[in-house]
Amino acid sequence: MVLKVFRWSPGFRERIQRFWVPAKDGMTVLDALVDAQRRLDPTLAFRYACRVGMCGSCGMVINGRERWACRTLLKSLKTRIVTVRPLYHFPLIRDLVVDLAPLAEQTARVGATFVPKEEPAAFARVGAAAPERQRIDPAIECIGCGMCVSACTMVANDERFPGPAALNRFFTVVADSRDAG
Ligand code: SF4
Ligand code: FES
Numbered sequence: 001m002v003l004k005v006f007r008w009s010p011g012f013r014e015r016i017q018r019f020w021v022p023a024k025d026g027m028t029v030l031d032a033l034v035d036a037q038r039r040l041d042p043t044l045a046f047r048y049a050c051r052v053g054m055c056g057s058c059g060m061v062i063n064g065r066e067r068w069a070c071r072t073l074l075k076s077l078k079t080r081i082v083t084v085r086p087l088y089h090f091p092l093i094r095d096l097v098v099d100l101a102p103l104a105e106q107t108a109r110v111g112a113t114f115v116p117k118e119e120p121a122a123f124a125r126v127g128a129a130a131p132e133r134q135r136i137d138p139a140i141e142c143i144g145c146g147m148c149v150s151a152c153t154m155v156a157n158d159e160r161f162p163g164p165a166a167l168n169r170f171f172t173v174v175a176d177s178r179d180a181g
Pocket of ligand 2: 048050055057058059068070
């Protein structure tokens, strides 16, 4: 398969570099990038840590859509040419690596921080099966990968818009009856 990868580093012009990688059964886009880096070009920069869709560090734009590279099987893309570029709407550091600091800044800016009520310390009142908890549950699955921000056209339209990840976090705090903020 052919991996077409966005390359850029400070002081150089951006370009697309092609890597020929032997696709094997069960191989992910992250596996293909690691193979290209180890065999063909050790200067290729990208992030990953958990390799199982938990840390969110491998978010990138693959064939035009935001995906976690570690959870994207080459086979599922149904093409022999795979294009990879960094997330949109974040400052670029190098190649596929972006600066995710704006995500934390946007979250802080909307005030999505838990403020405990002034009351004696006690065990949590919100049980796992409580309707309140179930309403919040999907939103606390966020692993801060930044892919929704990259995919959101409104983020580019108006810099005052905090973006979906910060609003999602904001919702979890607003909907939490223990929050006094
Ligand atoms: S809400 Fe956004 S930042 Fe959080 S996991 Fe989903 S795509 Fe990633
Ligand atoms: S490496 Fe952690 S989500 Fe992909």
